[in-house]
Amino acid sequence: QLIPQIWTNWRTKKTEGLPALMMFLWALCGVPFGVYAVVQNFNIPLQVQPQIFMALCLVAWAQILIYHSKWPAWKASVLALVVAAVFAGVEAALILTLRPIDNDGNEVPVIVVGIIAAILLAAGLLPPYGELWKRRGRVIGINWVFLAMDWSGAFFSLMALVAQNTFDVLGGALYIICCVLEIGIFSSHLVWLARTWKIRKAAAAEGKRFDDVPAEYQARGIPFKFAERRGRKIGGSSRSAKGDNETGEGQGLEPCTAAPVRESRRLSAAAEP
Numbered sequence: 001q002l003i004p005q006i007w008t009n010w011r012t013k014k015t016e017g018l019p020a021l022m023m024f025l026w027a028l029c030g031v032p033f034g035v036y037a038v039v040q041n042f043n044i045p046l047q048v049q050p051q052i053f054m055a056l057c058l059v060a061w062a063q064i065l066i067y068h069s070k071w072p073a074w075k076a077s078v079l080a081l082v083v084a085a086v087f088a089g090v091e092a093a094l095i096l097t098l099r100p101i102d103n104d105g106n107e108v109p110v111i112v113v114g115i116i117a118a119i120l121l122a123a124g125l126l127p128p129y130g131e132l133w134k135r136r137g138r139v140i141g142i143n144w145v146f147l148a149m150d151w152s153g154a155f156f157s158l159m160a161l162v163a164q165n166t167f168d169v170l171g172g173a174l175y176i177i178c179c180v181l182e183i184g185i186f187s188s189h190l191v192w193l194a195r196t197w198k199i200r201k202a203a204a205a206e207g208k209r210f211d212d213v214p215a216e217y218q219a220r221g222i223p224f225k226f227a228e229r230r231g232r233k234i235g236g237s238s239r240s241a242k243g244d245n246e247t248g249e250g251q252g253l254e255p256c257t258a259a260p261v262r263e264s265r266r267l268s269a270a271a272e273p
Contacts (some may be wrong), residue, residue: 001149002056008143009063016068017141019127023061029120030054031087032113035094039102039110058084118174125181132185134229137192139185147182154178196226 009015034050058080065076094113102110128142158175161167193200200210217224 001146001153002053002060003146004149005143005146006056006060006063008146009060009067013067015060015064015141017131017135017139018060018064018068019131020061020064020068021127022124023057023064025120025124025127027054027057027061027083027087029117029124030057031091031094032117032120034091035098036110036114036117038095039098039113054087055084122174122177122181125178125185128185129181132188135192136226136229137188137195138226139189139192142185147185151179151182151186154182199226 005018009018030050030053034047034054037047037050062076062080065071065079066073098109098113128139131141132139154175158172158179161172161175196210199213203210203213214224214227217227
């Protein structure tokens with residue numbers, strides 16, 4: 001399912017909005033997933049799938065280093081290969097260590113490995129929520145086909161578990177968490193589309209894009225309620241929260257109403273005896 005995302009990254013040469021931490025955590029979870037699949041002696045496709053997933057995640061991670069962090073392509077590629085080699089070595093060592101233990105009837109270590117894999121996979125879906133907060137609910141940089149395929153895989157896997165005679169609690173919890181977090185990403189963008197519908201419609205009528213609007217507001221010195229949030233400056237005195245309060249952005253005032261409200265207050269004060 002990562003191929004559409006990798007293709008989008010390569011075609012646009014941009015990965016803004018796609019967190020590097022998300023791809024790295026997903027690549028990392030391929031190690032315990034691979035160990036779990038091999039030690040449990042799953043069929044060959046299920047043993048190979050975590051390795052392919054890990055490799056594709058590292059490709060996407062390297063793309064983020066190249067396109068967003070502006071690393072040289074050779075440097076990002078070498079780092080991704082080194083990380084892949086380390087992950088492969090750790091996975092092989094864990095398989096050789098845990099297989100004899102599992103054969104002796106002690107399944108606890110393998111179960112712990114499976115739990116770690118599930119936690120890492122779910123944790124990888126948390127960084128996009130930081131990007132959603134930054135852009136006030138808007139999703140950019142994430143390929144919708146990739147996200148839809150990933151959600152569908154989790155959903156149908158959950159349905160397969162439900163149809164079984166015995167329900168795998170660990171697998172079910174993992175699939176439910178993934179489905180909920182990915183629905184949250186979809187829903188966040190739909191809400192953003194609804195909130196910015198009038199602004200986007202007005203911009204389109206003038207032959208502009210939504211991304212052109214914040215710059216125009218900034219040029220006129222008018223706060224824009226859908227502008228990207230900025231974090232605190234390390235070692236600096238300016239803070240985004242302070243700026244929001246001073247401009248009225250944090251109070252949710254529309255740019256076209258903020259000035260009349262201030263003017264009305266000034267006139268009311270002047271009219272008092």
